[in-house]
Amino acid sequence: MKKILMVLAFASVSVAGMAQDEPTQKFSVATNSFWSNWFVQANLVGTSFYNDGESYRGLLKDYRTNLGASVAIGKWFTPGLGLRTKVNGIWGRTVISEDAETNANKYWTANEQVLFNLSNMFCGYNPDRIWNFIPYFGGSVSRNMSYDQYAMGLNFGILNTFKVSRKLAVNLDLAFGGHETDFDGAHFTRDGKRWNLEQKDRTVSVEVGLTYNLGKGTFDKVPDVDAIKALMQSEIDGLNDQLRAAGEENDRLNNIIKNHKCPEAKTVTVKEVAVAPVSVFFNIGKSKVASKKDLVNVKNLAEAAKANDKTIVVTGYADAKTGSAAFNQKLSEKRANTVKAELVKMGVDASKIEVVAKGGVKILKPASYDRRATVEIK
Incomplete structure (x- = not known):
């Protein structure tokens, strides 16, 4: 014993x-x-x-x-x-x-x-x-x-x-x-x-x-309410920035119309609207468009480009705060090609689309706004 x-x-x-x-x-x-x-x-x-x-x-x-x-x-x-x-x-x-x-x-x-x-x-x-x-x-x-x-x-x-x-x-x-x-x-x-x-x-x-x-032998993590609120506020701020940019663009176009003396002023205005760059946003680490609503403005730009036989430049970005430089470079290229594919579906000739990949950048705040691709007429 x-x-x-x-x-x-x-x-x-x-x-x-x-x-x-x-x-x-x-x-x-x-x-x-x-x-x-x-x-x-x-x-x-x-x-x-x-x-x-x-x-x-x-x-x-x-x-x-x-x-x-x-x-x-x-x-x-x-x-x-x-x-x-x-x-x-x-x-x-x-x-x-x-x-x-x-x-x-x-x-x-x-x-x-x-x-x-x-x-x-x-x-x-x-x-x-x-x-x-x-x-x-x-x-x-x-x-x-x-x-x-x-x-x-x-x-x-x-x-x-x-x-x-x-x-x-x-x-x-x-x-x-x-x-x-x-x-x-x-x-x-x-x-x-x-x-x-x-x-x-x-x-x-x-x-x-x-x-x-x-049975269940573990405890669940409580959702981080502060983080959720911060994320929601970030999205609201992003929408407000888009509305503010749209208002500024509208004022600029109204000034063009008001001060333009050419009889073809309305036609020129339509072309100027199409020239404004359009952003398409993506979720972190993804190359799928986060919201199809972003493609509405892209379609308007595509119609203007086709009507005037213009070339469209699609530029892809990733936020530099997440991922390695090599990963962000490939991700930005994938995002640009995703938007290019959408433009082709809209009837734009692939030969009229240029793709640029900028990789990870620190341009906008918060960093989530850098997860995007921009579309503009060359």
Whole structure:
């Protein structure tokens, strides 16, 4: 028995020493439903008994130690806080003498424990973390079946879990427990009277087993509301800039019409409208047109170019803040060719279209406005 407990203790230290934690990015999580984040555990337990009337030294001696088992079910309410109900026992050796047979008895202990996952509390929630460090404390009710005795108790310990997969983990539990004085069932007769031995039993346990996560065993990341608002505001600002540019262009054309004395002023105005560059926007890393509405102005420009036998220049861009220079160069070329293909669909001769790729640039703010292709008449 001594050798078994020594092997368990040595294995626990070795495994804990080898456990490497993953780098963690902190973020908020959403609270799951009641039926999520449940787990079950099964363990092999080595337990050593001693009482408060003796020294705790010599815990590995055979007259006070025995193997047992434990099973548990629990739930994590947050990444850092959980509850666990655990039953352990079967065989034990409460210390009445230094004889293993005299001390032997059968018992069980039902524990209700509060779990604190300090790894998640201090390092941030990470569902892929290899090692979780989880102290706990709780109360217990025990029954010594050999002596038909019940006793209340307290316990605390450290649960270590080592991730195998999202569903399965190896757990190492180091626990300490205390019982009321009547747990060991030992009685003495003095002057014809029976009285309990006024010594409280203590237990030190090492448990090794498995944890299995039931159903959904992770917590969802809370959407970053500020980032969503910033993105929406960026899009609104972009639309406002387009409206402002359109208004300025309209004023410029009105001035041309107002000040032009040529009888063909209206015809010239139509040509000038077509000359204004048109932008077609794309999503990050994509070469597919983000909104078909952008192609409406392109079509107007294409009609003007065809009517006047003009060449169209399509220039592709990417934002320099994302992607490598080589990637952005190819991306800008793909964007320009996408718009060229749309122009061909509109009836523009491919020989009348020039394609230019500018690669990653820093022209507009925010950077998302640089994810575009411009179309203009040469």
